[in-house]
Each structure stands twice: as C-alpha cells, then as structure tokens.
Amino acid sequence: MKKHLPLIIFASLCVVPFMELSSYVMHILILVLMWSVIGMAWNILGGYTGQVSFGHAAFFGFGAYTSGLLYYHLEISAWWGIPACVVILTALSLIVGYICLRLRGAYFALATLALGEICRVTAENLVDFTQGNMGIMIRERTWVEKTWYFYVILFIAAGTYVLIKIVMESKLGYYFVAIREDQDAAESLGIDTTLYKTISLCLSGVLTGIAGAFFMNYMGYIDPGVVFPLYDISITTVMVVMVGGAATYWGPIVGAVIMVFLAEEIRSLPYIGAAHMTIFGVILISIILFLPNGIVGDFRKLLKPFKSKKAASS
Amino acid sequence: MSLIEVKDVTMRFGGLAAVADVSFVLNKGEILGLIGPNGAGKTTLFNVINGFYHPTKGDVYLKGKRVTNLRPHVLCKMGVARTFQVVRPLQRMSTLDNVIASAFIRTKSKADAEKVSLEALQFTGLSDDINVLSKGLPLGKRKRLEIARALATQPEIILLDEAFAGLNPTEINEQIEIVKKIRTDRGITILIIEHHMKVIMAVSDRIVVLNHGEKIAEGTPSEIGHNPVVIEAYLGEEHNA
Numbered sequence: 056m057k058k059h060l061p062l063i064i065f066a067s068l069c070v071v072p073f074m075e076l077s078s079y080v081m082h083i084l085i086l087v088l089m090w091s092v093i094g095m096a097w098n099i100l101g102g103y104t105g106q107v108s109f110g111h112a113a114f115f116g117f118g119a120y121t122s123g124l125l126y127y128h129l130e131i132s133a134w135w136g137i138p139a140c141v142v143i144l145t146a147l148s149l150i151v152g153y154i155c156l157r158l159r160g161a162y163f164a165l166a167t168l169a170l171g172e173i174c175r176v177t178a179e180n181l182v183d184f185t186q187g188n189m190g191i192m193i194r195e196r197t198w199v200e201k202t203w204y205f206y207v208i209l210f211i212a213a214g215t216y217v218l219i220k221i222v223m224e225s226k227l228g229y230y231f232v233a234i235r236e237d238q239d240a241a242e243s244l245g246i247d248t249t250l251y252k253t254i255s256l257c258l259s260g261v262l263t264g265i266a267g268a269f270f271m272n273y274m275g276y277i278d279p280g281v282v283f284p285l286y287d288i289s290i291t292t293v294m295v296v297m298v299g300g301a302a303t304y305w306g307p308i309v310g311a312v313i314m315v316f317l318a319e320e321i322r323s324l325p326y327i328g329a330a331h332m333t334i335f336g337v338i339l340i341s342i343i344l345f346l347p348n349g350i351v352g353d354f355r356k357l358l359k360p361f362k363s364k365k366a367a368s369s
Numbered sequence: 370m371s372l373i374e375v376k377d378v379t380m381r382f383g384g385l386a387a388v389a390d391v392s393f394v395l396n397k398g399e400i401l402g403l404i405g406p407n408g409a410g411k412t413t414l415f416n417v418i419n420g421f422y423h424p425t426k427g428d429v430y431l432k433g434k435r436v437t438n439l440r441p442h443v444l445c446k447m448g449v450a451r452t453f454q455v456v457r458p459l460q461r462m463s464t465l466d467n468v469i470a471s472a473f474i475r476t477k478s479k480a481d482a483e484k485v486s487l488e489a490l491q492f493t494g495l496s497d498d499i500n501v502l503s504k505g506l507p508l509g510k511r512k513r514l515e516i517a518r519a520l521a522t523q524p525e526i527i528l529l530d531e532a533f534a535g536l537n538p539t540e541i542n543e544q545i546e547i548v549k550k551i552r553t554d555r556g557i558t559i560l561i562i563e564h565h566m567k568v569i570m571a572v573s574d575r576i577v578v579l580n581h582g583e584k585i586a587e588g589t590p591s592e593i594g595h596n597p598v599v600i601e602a603y604l605g606e607e608h609n610a
Contacts, residue, residue, distance in 0.1 A: 225479065229470040236459035243419060243453075245445030245474035245522050 065213055072202040081201040085273065087315045088208040089266050093288075094295040094307025095215050096262035101293070102301035103223065104255040105235025106156070110167030112288035113174040114260040117147055118267025119282040120178065123191035126271075133193055136268035144264035145257050152253040159238070168285070175283035190278030197272065204273050211269060212308075215262055220304065222258065231255050232302075263292075298342050300349025309351050370397045371433075372526055372558050373418065373449075378427035380413050380582075387413040389582040390427070395526070400552060400559045402573035402590075404566075406603050409579040411562045412454055415528050418560075419451050420444045445474060448525035452515035452532055454562070458503035464514055465490065465499040472521040489520040492554075493547055509540040516547060520555070527551065529561040533568050541568060548572055566604065570594065578603065 071084065093115065101107045121143045122136020155166040178185045185191070198204060222228055230251045233241040242248050271277050282288065291314065299310025317338065321331040346353040373395040380388040388410040395401050403411050416422045418429055420441040428437045431447060439447075459467050468486035469479070476482040490496055493513040498506060503514060512532055519527050533544055545568060551557050563569045569576065570590045578586040578593060580602040586593060593599055 226473045226482070229466065229473060229482075232462060232466075233459050233470040236461060237457045239421070239441075240453065240457040240459065241470075242441045243421070243445060243451050244471035244518060245442050245450075246470070247440075247442045 061216065065209075068209055069206075072205055078201055081205055083315060083319060085201060085205050085208055087311050088205075088212045089269060089273075090291075090295055090311035090315055091308045092208070092212050092215050092266040092269075093263055093292050094299065094311050095212075095219055096259045096266065097292045098296050098301060098303075098307050099219060099222070099231070099262070100255050100259035102296060102303075102306070103228065103235060104231040104252060106252060106255070107164045107293070108167040108259075109164050109285075109289050109293065110169070110171035111259075111263050111292045112171040112283045112285065113151075113167075114144060114147070114263035115267040115270070115288050115292075116171075116174055116178065116279070116282035117144060118264030119271040119277045120185060120191075120267075121264065122268040122271035123193075123277055124185065126193055127186070127191050132197075133268075133272050134197070136271060137265055140264040140268045141261050144261040147264075148257040148260035149253065151260070152256045156249060156252045156256065168289070171283060171285055171289050175279045175285075178279040178283060185279070188278055188280070190276055190281070191271075193272070193275045196275050208269055208273070211265060216304070216308075218258075218262075223304075227251070227254065235302075294339060296349070298339065298349055300351030300353070303349065303351040306349050306351040310349065313350070371395065372397045372431065373560070374430040374433075375414070375418065376428050376430065378414070378417055378424045378429065380410070380417055380422055381425040386582050388417065388424075388579075391579065391582070391584045392427075393577050393584065393587060395558060395560055397558055398552070398556065399574045400548070400561060400572050402569040402576040403560060403562045403579065404564070404569055404576060404593075404603065405579035408581075410582040411579055412530055413582075414579070415451065415530055415560075415562065419449065419528060445522055445524070448523075449528065450519035450522045450524035450526070451528040452512075452519050452530055454530040454534070456508070456511040456515055458506070458511055458514055460502070460504040462503060463500050464495060464503050464506065467503050467514060468517050468521045471518045472523075475523050485523070486517075486521050489517040492520060492550070493517040494543065509536050509544075512536065512544070513547065516551075520551070520557075524557060526558045526560065529559060529563075531562055531564065533563055533565050541565065544568075545571055 093111065097108065097111050118136070118140045121140040122133045125131055125135050125139060126133040151170060155163055158166055179187050230246050233244065233246055234248050234251060238248055267282060270282065295310035295314050296307050298313055299308065300306030317335065321334050322328050327334065346356065350357065371394045376392050378388055378391050379386060391414060403414070405411055413422065417424045420439050420443065423438050428435055430436065431449065436444060459470065465486060468489055469482045472482040472485040476485055490499060493516050495510060495513055495517060498510060503511065506514060516532060533541055536544060548559065549572060552559060561572065573590055575588065576590055576593045577584060578599050585602060586596045586599045588596065
C-alpha cells in the first residue's frame with residue numbers, strides 16, 4: 056500500500072479536473088503543485104546536501120524571466136522558457152556555485168541571501184532589457200481554462216518527484232548526505248565535495264527555474280517584485296520545506312499543501328484575517344519548536360498523544 | 370619499496386611550527402607507528418599526508434609521485450584512506466549507509482557498493498549493527514566504523530589516527546587483532562598514531578617519534594623502548610626496564 060501511495064495520489068490528481076471544481080480551487084491546487092516543485096528542488100540542496108539557501112528566488116525569477124524575455128524579445132511562445140531554462144539555470148548555478156559554495160554554513164546562506172536581492176535590483180534597473188518594474192505581460196494566454204495548466208504542473212511535479220527519488224538512491228544521493236553530515240570526513244572518503252555540491256546546486260537551480268518558467272506562463276505577468284522577492288519566494292521556500300520536513304520525500308509536498316491552504320484560509324477569516332501574517336508566524340514558530348523535523352519528519356511524534364490516550368482508556 | 374615518502378616537511382601556523390623538517394619513509398607492507406607527546410604534531414603530519422593541509426615547506430611523495438598539493442579526495446582515489454582521532458561518523462546515516470558512501474569511490478552500482486561495505490563491516494565485526502544510526506553506536510564501535518569506512522575505499526595505505534583511544538582493555542585487544550588483520554588479510558600498509566605504548570609496541574614494525582614537531586628518533590620498537598632521548602621526552606622512566 057505504502058509503496059503504491061505516490062501512484063494513487065498521482066492518479067487521483069489526474070482525475071481532479073473532471074470534478075468540475077471552481078476555478079479558484081483549481082488555482083489553489085496549481086499553486087500547491089508549483090510550491091511542491093520549488094520545495095522539492097530546495098530540498099535537494101538544503102535538505103539532503105545541507106547547504107541552506109535563502110536565495111532561491113534568484114533561480115525562480117531567472118526561470119520566469121527566461122520565459123518572459125524569450126516571449127518579449129524573440130516573440131516565441133513563453134513555453135520555450137522551460138527547455139531554455141535548463142541551459143540558463145545550469146549556467147547560473149555554475150557561476151553561483153563557483154562563488155558561493157566555497158563558503159560553509161551560515162556564510163553560504165548569507166551569500167545566497169544577497170544573490171536573490173542582487174537579481175531583484177538588477178532586474179528592476181535593466182529597464183531596456185527586462186522592462187524594469189513595468190514587468191512583462193503575455194498578451195495572449197495559451198488556455199483560458201485552468202485544466203491544462205494543472206496537467207502541465209502536475210507532470211512537472213511528478214517528474215521532479217521521480218527524479219529526486221532516483222538521484223537520492225544512487226551514488227549522488229549518498230554523496231549529498233555524506234557532505235551534509237560531515238564535509239571533511241566526506242572529502243577524506245574520496246568525495247569531491249566541491250563537485251558534488253555544485254551538482255546539487257545545479258539540480259536544485261534548474262528545477263526551481265522550471266517552476267519559475269511555469270509561473271510566467273500561468274500567471275501571464277511578472278515583475279521583479281513578484282518573482283525575486285526575499286519573503287514571498289526565498290523565505291517561503293525554506294518554510295515550505297521546514298514545515299513539511301527537510302530531507303524527506305514527502306516533506307516539501309506536505310509543506311506546500313499546508314502553506315498554501317493555510318495562507319488562503321487565514322486570509323479569509325473574518326476580523327482576524329487582516330492579521331494573517333501574525334497568525335502565520337505563530338503557527339510557524341510552534342511547528343519549529345515542537346516538530347523540528349517537520350510534519351513528515353516528526354510524524355510519529357505527532358501521532359503519539361493520540362496513541363497514549365487510547366492506551367490509557369483501554 | 371617506499372609507498373609514502375615524507376621529505377623535509379614543515380607546517381607552520383602563524384609563527385608556530387607544528388611540524389619542522391620531518392622526513393621518513395613508509396615502506397610497502399609495513400606497520401609504522403607514529404608516537405609523541407600531545408601537541409607533537411602527529412595529527413598535523415597526518416593532515417599534510419592526507420591533503421587537508423598543504424605544507425609550508427617540503428613535499429610528500431606517493432609511490433615516487435609528488436602529491437603535496439592534492440586534495441584529500443584525490444589522494445583517497447590514489448589509495449590513501451584515513452580515520453579520524455575524534456570519530457566523525459555521518460551521524461544521521463545508518464552504519465551500512467556510512468560505509469556505502471565511501472565504497473562508491475571504486476564501485477559503479479549500488480549493489481557492488483553494498484557488497485564491498487558488508488564485507489568491510491564483517492571484517493570489523495559490525496555485522497550486527499548495520500541498520501543502527503551511526504550516532505547511536507558506542508565509541509568502540511564508532512572507532513571500528515571509522516576503520517570499516519576506510520577499508521571500503523579499498524586503499525593501499527590506511528592512516529589510523531588514535532584508533533585505540535578511549536577503548537577498554539577488551540576492545541583494545543579486539544582492535545589490535547583488526548589492525549593486524551588489515552595487513553595480513555588485505556595486504557594494506559598502515560601508518561598509525563597511538564598513545565597506548567602496549568598497542569604500538571605490539572603492532573608496529575618500526576616507530577617514528579615526534580617531539581615539538583621534530584623527529585627525535587626512528588627505529589624498531591625495542592630500539593625506541595631503550596632510546597634515552599625518547600624515554601626523556603615521552604616514555605618516562607617506567608618503560609626503561
């Protein structure tokens with residue numbers, strides 16, 4: 056049963072569009088899937104390889120802008136952004152990796168934090184190239200209905216999940232985790248830590264970029280404040296993974312479900328909805344305090360109170 | 370035949386020479402002991418041989434090839450494995466996964482890596498603990514895990530940094546057997562740092578003595594045991610008998 060769970064979930068998601076859900080619900084589901092992709096991508100670098108990045112907005116934004124600029128300058132479909140960003144994001148990851156991956160721990164995190172901001176400021180100021188804060192708009196959307204967007208991101212998410220599963224059970228996966236646990240020991244065991252950290256960053260960057268390219272196509276409008284922000288993208292990415300559970304297959308997906316739904320639900324509450332950021336913060340602090348390994352990582356701990364109650368009553 | 374030659378190596382940290390003009394040769398098939406008081410520069414010398422430090426002066430040769438400025442993973446690929454004085458298991462990985470991660474250096478598929486790893490774990494007597502998270506292992510087993518990991522890289526030379534420290538007498542005897550077996554069964558050359566005189570005298574063919582970063586003596590265990598300079602610097606009177 057547990058082995059087939061991913062397939063069952065995938066199959067049931069495939070039939071979701073036939074349930075004639077409202078376009079708002081479809082929008083939420085698409086966002087959940089997109090955040091799952093970003094979370095899973097971050098998890099490769101931050102969760103498994105142990106290199107915590109606070110700059111994934113840079114990769115997301117680069118993906119979105121690759122797509123947008125192809126459309127704007129070359130007048131080709133923005134969907135070409137998805138294959139194109141494999142190339143562009145690999146190049147960006149190599150450059151970023153060369154500079155930042157020689158730093159360890161908090162210093163790496165700070166360098167990536169700066170990276171996201173550099174990208175945002177650059178995109179705002181290269182007005183001739185990126186339209187600056189006017190942003191890029193796709194005038195003719197591919198589909199009016201959400202159905203096909205849903206299928207596209209569903210397949211991207213499923214592909215990402217399978218890819219990560221394959222990677223983590225290969226030599227690469229072992230090397231990533233070894234680097235996270237002890238970089239010097241890994242090095243002395245014959246692991247070229249610089250090379251494998253760079254590979255991890257490339258994988259993570261490209262997948263995040265693909266999510267960005269999808270975002271461009273789906274939303275139809277981007278500007279630097281939407282795709283490069285520190286809080287809305289970079290920090291949220293970290294939170295998605297932390298809430299769900301770092302270095303677990305399902306963590307980022309569970310995290311994405313919770314973060315997107317929670318944000319929507321709290322925002323729509325009467326009276327206290329206006330304080331949604333505050334409520335959000337409190338919930339996050341409690342999760343970090345009581346479930347430091349995330350919901351998936353500490354799942355057993357989560358079940359414990361129920362179990363002990365049962366034991367007491369019987 | 371010399372496998373490793375350390376030639377006039379000096380390692381300075383600021384004004385302090387942790388290792389000063391040390392030269393010695395590690396021959397194929399031997400067990401060479403490296404002893405000396407705390408702070409004598411033994412581990413620093415290991416780090417130089419292993420590629421963690423690049424010496425201020427002097428060179429290290431592996432089978433006649435200069436390897437002074439290579440990084441540890443390159444040296445590992447060339448056949449030099451090491452263990453750490455303060456054990457450094459990959460904590461949130463199982464014992465088996467710890468060893469598999471290091472076995473991948475010379476194996477392509479996971480099945481092969483697992484085979485090599487299980488063999489190394491059996492060799493070090495850890496077969497019963499393969500699914501335990503390595504942070505849950507007691508010290509004695511962690512020390513053996515270090516050795517298993519080094520063996521899984523299928524090296525020609527193993528550098529053992531205090532593989533006996535903190536073990537109880539039973540564990541020490543088991544460990545001595547393992548070290549001896551590494552040479553007899555696997556034909557691996559060993560360079561070993563150790564404070565337990567009983568151990569070092571029992572296992573080494575030759576011993577190099579460091580004091581304040583300088584080499585003060587070299588010879589067979591009985592020569593070292595009777596060397597007045599070594600007795601004064603390190604052994605003390607009791608070993609003089």
